[in-house]
Amino acid sequence: MNLTTHPAPSRATMEDVARLSGVSLKSVSRVINGEPHVSASLKAKVEAAIAELNYVPDAAARSLAGSRTFIIGLLLDNPSPHYTMKVQKGVYDAVREHQYHLRIDNVDSTVPADAFMAQLNALVRNSRCDGFVLTPPLCDNVLLLEFLDQSGIRHVSIAPTLDRSLGSGVVIDDAEAAATIARHLWDLGHREFAVLRGPAEHRAAARRRDGFIEELERLGLSEPVTEIDSGFSFEGGISAGESLLASSRRPTAIFAGNDDSAAGVMAACSKAGLRVPDDISVCGFDDSWIARSVWPYLTTVYQPIEEMSRLAVAILLRRGEPENRLYRLDFRLVVRDSTAPPPQPRS
Amino acid sequence: MNLTTHPAPSRATMEDVARLSGVSLKSVSRVINGEPHVSASLKAKVEAAIAELNYVPDAAARSLAGSRTFIIGLLLDNPSPHYTMKVQKGVYDAVREHQYHLRIDNVDSTVPADAFMAQLNALVRNSRCDGFVLTPPLCDNVLLLEFLDQSGIRHVSIAPTLDRSLGSGVVIDDAEAAATIARHLWDLGHREFAVLRGPAEHRAAARRRDGFIEELERLGLSEPVTEIDSGFSFEGGISAGESLLASSRRPTAIFAGNDDSAAGVMAACSKAGLRVPDDISVCGFDDSWIARSVWPYLTTVYQPIEEMSRLAVAILLRRGEPENRLYRLDFRLVVRDSTAPPPQPRS
DNA sequence: TTGTAAGCGTTATCAC
DNA sequence: GTGATAACGCTTACAA
Numbered sequence: 001m002n003l004t005t006h007p008a009p010s011r012a013t014m015e016d017v018a019r020l021s022g023v024s025l026k027s028v029s030r031v032i033n034g035e036p037h038v039s040a041s042l043k044a045k046v047e048a049a050i051a052e053l054n055y056v057p058d059a060a061a062r063s064l065a066g067s068r069t070f071i072i073g074l075l076l077d078n079p080s081p082h083y084t085m086k087v088q089k090g091v092y093d094a095v096r097e098h099q100y101h102l103r104i105d106n107v108d109s110t111v112p113a114d115a116f117m118a119q120l121n122a123l124v125r126n127s128r129c130d131g132f133v134l135t136p137p138l139c140d141n142v143l144l145l146e147f148l149d150q151s152g153i154r155h156v157s158i159a160p161t162l163d164r165s166l167g168s169g170v171v172i173d174d175a176e177a178a179a180t181i182a183r184h185l186w187d188l189g190h191r192e193f194a195v196l197r198g199p200a201e202h203r204a205a206a207r208r209r210d211g212f213i214e215e216l217e218r219l220g221l222s223e224p225v226t227e228i229d230s231g232f233s234f235e236g237g238i239s240a241g242e243s244l245l246a247s248s249r250r251p252t253a254i255f256a257g258n259d260d261s262a263a264g265v266m267a268a269c270s271k272a273g274l275r276v277p278d279d280i281s282v283c284g285f286d287d288s289w290i291a292r293s294v295w296p297y298l299t300t301v302y303q304p305i306e307e308m309s310r311l312a313v314a315i316l317l318r319r320g321e322p323e324n325r326l327y328r329l330d331f332r333l334v335v336r337d338s339t340a341p342p343p344q345p346r347s
Numbered sequence: 348m349n350l351t352t353h354p355a356p357s358r359a360t361m362e363d364v365a366r367l368s369g370v371s372l373k374s375v376s377r378v379i380n381g382e383p384h385v386s387a388s389l390k391a392k393v394e395a396a397i398a399e400l401n402y403v404p405d406a407a408a409r410s411l412a413g414s415r416t417f418i419i420g421l422l423l424d425n426p427s428p429h430y431t432m433k434v435q436k437g438v439y440d441a442v443r444e445h446q447y448h449l450r451i452d453n454v455d456s457t458v459p460a461d462a463f464m465a466q467l468n469a470l471v472r473n474s475r476c477d478g479f480v481l482t483p484p485l486c487d488n489v490l491l492l493e494f495l496d497q498s499g500i501r502h503v504s505i506a507p508t509l510d511r512s513l514g515s516g517v518v519i520d521d522a523e524a525a526a527t528i529a530r531h532l533w534d535l536g537h538r539e540f541a542v543l544r545g546p547a548e549h550r551a552a553a554r555r556r557d558g559f560i561e562e563l564e565r566l567g568l569s570e571p572v573t574e575i576d577s578g579f580s581f582e583g584g585i586s587a588g589e590s591l592l593a594s595s596r597r598p599t600a601i602f603a604g605n606d607d608s609a610a611g612v613m614a615a616c617s618k619a620g621l622r623v624p625d626d627i628s629v630c631g632f633d634d635s636w637i638a639r640s641v642w643p644y645l646t647t648v649y650q651p652i653e654e655m656s657r658l659a660v661a662i663l664l665r666r667g668e669p670e671n672r673l674y675r676l677d678f679r680l681v682v683r684d685s686t687a688p689p690p691q692p693r694s
Numbered sequence: 695t696t697g698t699a700a701g702c703g704t705t706a707t708c709a710c
Numbered sequence: 711g712t713g714a715t716a717a718c719g720c721t722t723a724c725a726a
Contacts, residue, residue, distance in 0.1 A: 011472075013702095013703055013704085014703065014704065015703080023712080023713085024712065024713040024714075025703095025704085025705095025713080025714085025715095026705085026706090026712070026713055026714080027711090027712060027713070029704075029705065029706095030711095030712085032704095033705085037711055037712085038711070038712090039711060039712090042711080042712080056472045056473060057703085057704075058411070058702085058703050058704070059473065059474035059475075060407050060408075060410040060411040060416065060474075060702085060703080060704085061407075061411050061702070061703035061704035061705085061718090062703080062704055062705075063407040063704090063718095064405070064407040064408050064411050064702085064703080064704070064705090064718050064719065064720085065703075065704040065705040065706080065717080065718055066704070066705045066706085066718090067705085069407065070474070074451075081428040081429050081431075081432040081636055082428050084428075084432060085428040085431060085432065088451065089453070092451060092452075092453055093453075099473065101450055101473070101474055102450065102451045102452075103448055103449065103450055103451075104421075104435065104439060104449045104450075104451055105439075105449075106436070106439055106440075125358075125401075125403045126403055126406065126446065126448070127406035127407075127417070127448055128406075234639065234640045235639075238642065260640070263640055267641065267642030268642075270617055270642055271642060289428055290637075290640060292581065292582075293581045293607070293610055293637060293640070294614065294641075295585065295614030295615075295617055295618060360718095360719055360720085361719065361720065362719080362720095370696080370697085371696065371697045371698075372697085372698090372719095372720080372721095373696075373697060373698080373721085373722085374695090374696060374697075376720070376721065376722090377695095377696085379720095380721090384695055384696085385695075385696090386695060386696085389695080389696080404719085404720075405718085405719055405720070407718085407719080407720090408702090408718070408719035408720040408721090409719080409720055409721080410702095410720090411702050411703065411704085411718085411719080411720070411721090412701080412702050412719075412720040412721040412722080413702085413720070413721050413722080414721090
């Protein structure tokens with residue numbers, strides 16, 4: 001690298017600031033950390049010196065001497081790219097707002113328990129951070145949660161489903177969101193429904209299925225709702241869709257629990273020569289990127305993932321917060337082009 | 348957090364290791380850092396003590412005292428989720444392999460130059476790292492590259508397209524990959540082509556277009572190839588597709604420069620009542636996740652993004668490497684279901 | 695080949 | 711309110 005033109009100016013230290021402002025090291029430290037018992041005049045002097053010297057505290061020295069690292073970790077596992085990127089963006093923005101840095105850590109929770117614990121130990125021992133944001137499915141991993149608690153490491157979960165006494169979390173009401181989908185389809189005139197179930201471990205998936213079916217029953221549906229597994233993947237959505245379309249009692253509306261499997265269902269319709277939404281309506285869940293990468297655009301439920309992520313960071317950084325609280329944010333039904341009245345509306 | 352059951356054991360320090368093994372601090376340091384001039388017996392003693400104490404060096408102390416931070420930064424901007432997640436996974440794996448940590452940083456390169464520089468300064472001043480991995484479009488941002496060079500910060504680019512004297516990079520041969528697509532379609536019997544162009548800033552896009560058309564000419568195509576802009580987005584792909592399908596000289600094969608716009612083209616076909624690949628063939632580029640989230644699955648070019656990312660980290664960490672080298676990896680044509688012979692094969 | 699001593703730039707303790 | 715002074719855990723001259 002060519003350093004001759006702009007020699008890197010050696011960064012100013014706290015001592016430089018102290019000298020320039022004529023106060024002690026400790027006073028500078030007090031100002032920087034916003035500690036109480038600092039006179040306004042001293043504060044002003046120090047801040048002037050900081051500005052003049054363009055001083056920025058050194059992160060390494062800070063974490064060596066103190067208890068904070070100014071690093072937040074985001075723990076990821078086997079992520080859906082869309083979901084993960086949204087989470088990551090929200091977490092990143094919030095973290096930077098607080099002058100923190102974002103560290104990424106992947107773990108694989110599908111390995112045996114002892115290998116899993118070894119991964120965790122390696123992560124935690126090597127370099128500390130001030131807290132972890134946990135994403136699904138890790139936020140429901142009891143092994144992980146207990147490990148973090150026992151290690152005294154703060155953490156906040158995004159979309160946990162455990163009835164938990166293990167840390168705080170940020171959620172939406174999955175059941176009510178699914179009920180909103182049910183009402184939307186009902187109001188369009190649909191009376192023949194199918195629902196795609198998610199993977200067994202995905203507890204939020206079960207809540208969506210329950211909320212959907214219970215709301216339909218409440219509305220007065222007498223026919224049973226057809227249920228079928230999709231694994232929440234595009235491929236699973238295709239095969240589930242093919243089964244449904246081939247069945248004798250073909251539904252007029254399909255609720256697919258997540259956007260990926262909904263896109264699969266739409267592909268199956270296309271293969272079968274059916275037009276969405278004219279012949280059949282399809283709903284997703286998440287409002288992920290794929291919802292606008294299919295044709296027609298998918299009717300789905302928007303989860304405020306970025307906002308949930310920002311809130312998770314805020315909770316993490318707000319010390320003195322109750323440790324086991326669940327924060328619930330609002331979802332929103334997004335009606336696009338994949339839903340319409342059924343082909344032969346009932347009276 | 349409940350700490351009563353498992354009180355966090357205070358971590359062993361280098362001094363503990365030195366005491367237990369009966370050597371000096373410096374010797375322990377030598378062993379840890381793999382420095383030369385260490386006798387085998389001393390090394391063995393120290394390593395035994397390290398194992399017994401379960402010692403792990405403290406990252407903060409190391410970076411305060413030394414010149415390394417054991418952090419690699421991944422600089423992201425406006426990312427395609429699929430592409431970014433693949434890069435991130437590759438970079439993460441490589442980084443952890445070297446006992447480093449991965450820090451994420453987003454920057455927005457669409458803002459005015461002075462605001463952009465302010466972002467960079469904030470990132471770099473606040474906490475150092477041992478190097479950055481740059482992703483498109485940042486890897487072609489001269490402002491950024493010059494800033495990093497002048498700050499003496501190492502960096503390696505993934506898929507840069509600049510004719511550069513600004514750092515190393517890892518690439519594939521975009522032109523040759525596009526030529527491979529051209530040959531695939533030609534061999535199927537196609538003679539009426541269209542190509543979707545990417546955004547102007549996306550210099551790799553231009554290379555793909557050039558490689559595609561030049562190869563067709565080399566093969567003996569006399570008809571001109573229809574060209575149209577797509578912006579490389581799904582929506583752009585839809586409108587480009589609609590124009591192409593409505594034109595009097597409808598192509599039998601469309602090369603869409605990236606998978607997203609290819610998916611858009613397929614959606615346009617579906618809207619128009621055309622079947623892929625029976626009526627028309629479509630090709631993408633990237634082999635991103637969306638290539639298997641459309642029906643039929645997309646014929647495309649696989650880029651070894653994870654491997655490119657891993658290599659980028661390796662280059663970054665391998666000091667003494669030539670500073671301005673381009674490393675070229677192999678791509679691979681992935682033939683799936685979106686390409687077939689044209690409906691009326693020519694003799 | 696091995697060891698000694700002096701920092702690195704903060705925060706924390708405890709006087710004043 | 712403010713300020714000495716001692717950690718924090720490691721690396722890096724410089725000796726031996």
